[in-house]
Structures are given as C-alpha cells and as structure tokens.
Amino acid sequence: MIQEERYMKYISFAIPCYNSEAYMEKAINSILVGGEDVEIIVVNDGSKDGTQKIAERYQEKYPTIVKAVEKENGGHGDAVNCGLAHATGKYFKVVDSDDWVDKEALKKILDAVKGFVDADSPVDMVISNYVYEKVGMKHKKVIRYDNVLPQNQVFRWDDIGRFRLDQYILMHSVIYRTEMLKLCQLELPKHTFYVDNIYVYYPLPHVRTLYYLNVDFYRYFIGREDQSVNEKVMIGRIDQQLFVTKRMIEMYELRMITSKKLRKYMINYLAIMMTVSSILCIRSKKQENLVKKKELWAYLKKKDYKTYVKIRYGILGQTMNLPGRSGRKVSSLAYSVARRLIGFN
Numbered sequence: 001m002i003q004e005e006r007y008m009k010y011i012s013f014a015i016p017c018y019n020s021e022a023y024m025e026k027a028i029n030s031i032l033v034g035g036e037d038v039e040i041i042v043v044n045d046g047s048k049d050g051t052q053k054i055a056e057r058y059q060e061k062y063p064t065i066v067k068a069v070e071k072e073n074g075g076h077g078d079a080v081n082c083g084l085a086h087a088t089g090k091y092f093k094v095v096d097s098d099d100w101v102d103k104e105a106l107k108k109i110l111d112a113v114k115g116f117v118d119a120d121s122p123v124d125m126v127i128s129n130y131v132y133e134k135v136g137m138k139h140k141k142v143i144r145y146d147n148v149l150p151q152n153q154v155f156r157w158d159d160i161g162r163f164r165l166d167q168y169i170l171m172h173s174v175i176y177r178t179e180m181l182k183l184c185q186l187e188l189p190k191h192t193f194y195v196d197n198i199y200v201y202y203p204l205p206h207v208r209t210l211y212y213l214n215v216d217f218y219r220y221f222i223g224r225e226d227q228s229v230n231e232k233v234m235i236g237r238i239d240q241q242l243f244v245t246k247r248m249i250e251m252y253e254l255r256m257i258t259s260k261k262l263r264k265y266m267i268n269y270l271a272i273m274m275t276v277s278s279i280l281c282i283r284s285k286k287q288e289n290l291v292k293k294k295e296l297w298a299y300l301k302k303k304d305y306k307t308y309v310k311i312r313y314g315i316l317g318q319t320m321n322l323p324g325r326s327g328r329k330v331s332s333l334a335y336s337v338a339r340r341l342i343g344f345n
Helices: 002-006 024-032 051-061 076-086 103-118 178-183 196-201 231-236 238-251 260-283 287-303 305-312 315-320 324-342
Strands: 011-017 038-045 066-071 091-094 125-134 141-143 174-177 210-222
Touching (some): 024 038, 038 051, 038 076, 051 066, 076 091, 076 196, 103 125, 103 210, 174 178, 196 238, 231 260, 238 260, 260 315
Antiparallel strands (some): 091 174
16 A cells, blocks of 8 residues: 555656657656656657657656557547546646656646645646747746736636636646546547647536646747647648637537636637637638638537627627728738737747
C-alpha cells in the first residue's frame, strides 16, 4: 500500500508527437521537474522520424515517470484521446510537443493539486496563465485571468467576471480532473485540426468547481511556418475549421445551461469560432468559401435560433456579415486591426 501511495500520480501530462524529434525533448524535460508526482505520456502518432526512439529512451531512463505510447496516425485529437486513455494521474494536462512548461510554476501547480487530492475535495478544472513564445518577439505576451477569476480559492461559474476577447480559456491554460473528463466521455475527432476548441468547450457544463493560479505556466511556441495556426495554413484547412465550429454548435442547447455566466461565456466562445471561420472564408477570396460562410450562419440559425440572434446581431456577427465586396474589405480590415491589438495569430 505504501508503495502505491508513493507512486500516486497527481498530474498526467500527455504530449502528442508527430515527427517531433527536433523539439520534443524540451517539452519532456520541462515536466520532469515534477518527479514522481507526475506521469508523462509521450504519444507517438505514427511519426516517420526518430520520435519513438526518443520516447523509448526517456521511458528507459525514467520508467516510473515516462510512458512511451506508439499508435498509428490519427491526428492531434486522437493522440489526446490516447493520452487520456493511458492516464492514471488525478489530473490531466496536454502539452504540445513544440511547447513547454515553466518549472517554478509547475511546482506551485503541483502543490495546489496535492492540496485538493489530500483534502479529498476534487476541483474539476485548474486554470493558469500562458505565454506566447513568439519567434523574434522580445516582449512576450502573457494571457492571464486575474481580472476575471478569483485567485487561489475554489469557485464556481457564477463567480467569474467578464472575459476580454483575447482571454478565453484555451487548451494551454487548462488542467482537468481526469475522472471528470472520462465521465463526460470526451472524445476528439480523428484526423482533424483545431479540435483543441472542442477540448476546452465540451467539458464546460460538466465542470462544477474551478481554481485559478496566477502563474505563467504554459509556454506556447508560435512562429513555425508549418504551424496549424499560421493563417495561410488555416485557410487551406478551412473545411476543418468549419467542421469543428459545427460540432460545437451541435453540442448543447445553450439555453439549457443553468449558470447564466457560463451560458454567456459559451455563447461568446461560439461567437469567436463563428468569427474566425467567417474571416477565413472572406480572406480566402474564393466564391465557394463565401457560400460555405453563408451555410455556416444558416446552420447556426436552424440549430439554435436564440443563440444565432445573439451572435449574429452582436458586434462580431455584424462585423463579419457586412454586405458586398466593400463590406468584406471592412470585415477583413477589422480582423487585421483586432489581430494586432489582441496578438492572436
């Protein structure tokens, strides 16, 4: 029994890897600071390079901490599903293979999580800050939540404040209770990009208790040419963005969400997804994509009329639906300005 206690894992970190040999070690090393309190699940999603060899080398060196899991290629979401299936830790966190975590912040998060577990008072969702590690940028943009969320205390959705547009809770900022994720049957689609939005949206109504630590924990590396958040890449994958947005529309009848503040947050999150999908359709300058944009708004209208009205006639919805070619130019310009102000890709 003592041995089992000694090796109880407080946080399982899943690292989805696809041809990640050039940078995955930085991600793994940053988490190893957690020692026996953490579990690192390196999911090799059908890589063609030396990813598996590196994962196995770490597993050999740290057999009680690192698990090397090999699977056939199914995409980022499927690798997250696989990581969750192998997780034995009380909490679950995804770290992309080109990102890393701050070592000092990790210790603070582990202390907090141990507190919940030892007191047998489970918290469903732990939130911390993330930093844009943008190539060539001296000034690092930090997304923090100290103006919206109570700090260092357990709280509920009704206690949250107003989120700014650049402040939404992303995969980078969230740690979930593992059992809650499994109970709500989270499963991300295979071979699809942008499913991290589903990862942070679908569990929300299942989250009863939250905890926020004002530490700059997650380091989000941005600037690789082939990155999925590069705008040219996103336009090329417009159908996947539209697919994910539609999946999010289908998930819930938002009027049934009992917490007013959570409902508002989820509607605003959906508004951002509708905006990103719309602007990519506009900026692609392709007629077929303008048709897809129209179809997306019609889809929302049909599925959830009340939410459609709120989003369509809110500031984002109106900006994205200005009529004619000149209207589309204004939409595109508004997006460019917002992008510079907010700093998202």
